[in-house]
Amino acid sequence: MILCRTIAELKNELYSIKHSNDQATIGLVPTMGFLHEGHASLMRQSVAENIASVLSIFVNPMQFGPNEDFERYPRDEARDLAIAKENGIDIVFMPEVKEMYPSKPRTSVMISQLTERLCGASRPGHFDGVGLVVSKLFHLVQPDRAYFGMKDAQQLAVIQQMTDDLNIPVEIVPCPIVREPDGLALSSRNVYLSAEQRQQAVVLSQSLALAKQMVEEKGITPEELIARVKAKISEAGQAEIDYVEWLTYPSLELPAWNEPIADHSEKYILALAVKFGSTRLIDNALFVPNTRGE
Numbered sequence: 001m002i003l004c005r006t007i008a009e010l011k012n013e014l015y016s017i018k019h020s021n022d023q024a025t026i027g028l029v030p031t032m033g034f035l036h037e038g039h040a041s042l043m044r045q046s047v048a049e050n051i052a053s054v055l056s057i058f059v060n061p062m063q064f065g066p067n068e069d070f071e072r073y074p075r076d077e078a079r080d081l082a083i084a085k086e087n088g089i090d091i092v093f094m095p096e097v098k099e100m101y102p103s104k105p106r107t108s109v110m111i112s113q114l115t116e117r118l119c120g121a122s123r124p125g126h127f128d129g130v131g132l133v134v135s136k137l138f139h140l141v142q143p144d145r146a147y148f149g150m151k152d153a154q155q156l157a158v159i160q161q162m163t164d165d166l167n168i169p170v171e172i173v174p175c176p177i178v179r180e181p182d183g184l185a186l187s188s189r190n191v192y193l194s195a196e197q198r199q200q201a202v203v204l205s206q207s208l209a210l211a212k213q214m215v216e217e218k219g220i221t222p223e224e225l226i227a228r229v230k231a232k233i234s235e236a237g238q239a240e241i242d243y244v245e246w247l248t249y250p251s252l253e254l255p256a257w258n259e260p261i262a263d264h265s266e267k268y269i270l271a272l273a274v275k276f277g278s279t280r281l282i283d284n285a286l287f288v289p290n291t292r293g294e
């Protein structure tokens, strides 16, 4: 495994791979590090599907708001490198902020509409930062495939849209959410939770499971579903709901509010963002109501 801290080193390594095999396919797994089993599952899929796999580790300041956790975002370089190696990564690209942004960027990558709700509404500017860094990574690595987890389902929809709109020649590969045995979706931010918050955080996956049963109930509307999911989450004393939304997926539009869910055959997402103290967790599930939940 080769560690590249500069763009020049990365380009050299990619050139050698392409030069020795012009059919070589490249997989990219973009991350912000502090890797967990969710990231490892993306790496393994990339390694299985490509000749060479690049893991990028970069805590991107452009996607954090002024009062967010950029400074305290967890970092552990040695552990990340060991996990990358164990999972068969060929190149780790781990640049400093100055390498990615030698000066303040004057170009923005704004993806409209899809970013108006959910995390786009709670974290203004977040997806502009994601769009900018992911498009830079796509240009630098020129991967054939790029791997993203479904836990950030809105991010996945936004990146797919950007890739289509800009004709970036990369296949976006969605990968399933990886969970702890009790159902909590893996996230680098889970380390912020106190023992009690960690116990209560299981309410996110529990409320998605409850929603799966409710979606099959005759006559239930999005309005009722959301009210009942919110009530379930509120049973956890420390939970502070940021949003609970039922939207079409991947277009992220509002559904017919008062019509029974079971009458519809589009794909929907139930997306949750809940704060425990200062830690904000997200989770989601996809449904196709009249053919039973996914």
Ligand code: PAF
Pocket: 030, 031, 032, 058, 060, 063, 130, 133, 134, 152, 155
């Ligand atoms: O999902 C993430 O970890 C980040 O948003 C990404 C895609 C690596 C861009 O910084």
